[in-house]
Amino acid sequence: MSRRYRRFASLAVVPALALATTGCVEVNTSIDRAQACLEAPKIVADLTGQLTQLANDPQAMEKALDDTAAKLNDLADQAANTTIKEASDNLANTLADINVKDVNDAVDAAQKVSSETAAYVQRITEACTGG
Numbered sequence: 001m002s003r004r005y006r007r008f009a010s011l012a013v014v015p016a017l018a019l020a021t022t023g024c025v026e027v028n029t030s031i032d033r034a035q036a037c038l039e040a041p042k043i044v045a046d047l048t049g050q051l052t053q054l055a056n057d058p059q060a061m062e063k064a065l066d067d068t069a070a071k072l073n074d075l076a077d078q079a080a081n082t083t084i085k086e087a088s089d090n091l092a093n094t095l096a097d098i099n100v101k102d103v104n105d106a107v108d109a110a111q112k113v114s115s116e117t118a119a120y121v122q123r124i125t126e127a128c129t130g131g
Helices: 003-028 033-051 058-078 082-097 103-129
Strands: none
Touching: 033 058, 033 082, 033 103, 058 082, 058 103, 082 103
């Protein structure tokens, strides 16, 4: 093999390696359905577990709702499954729109979160079981 040919052959390998590496990065940025099916209910369970403890702390409840909305947005951004992505986006938007200014708002928020998360979990369960 001539010296010139070896140089061109090695140069041709560089773009191929760059393409392969880029492809791997793209694959790793999304999560599969099984992983999303595990994460989605856990995010919601963490929030619902906090709500009763935060009923008398409107600021903390507002933060918990916003934090959960951010987690759901991240899940939606990474989910490869369309149903999980849409359901997570919808619930994230709902949670982000809830304003908790006082204890009365906290009670209303807890009720709304309860009904919305129940619908979300049902939709996720259907997406995860194929039903």
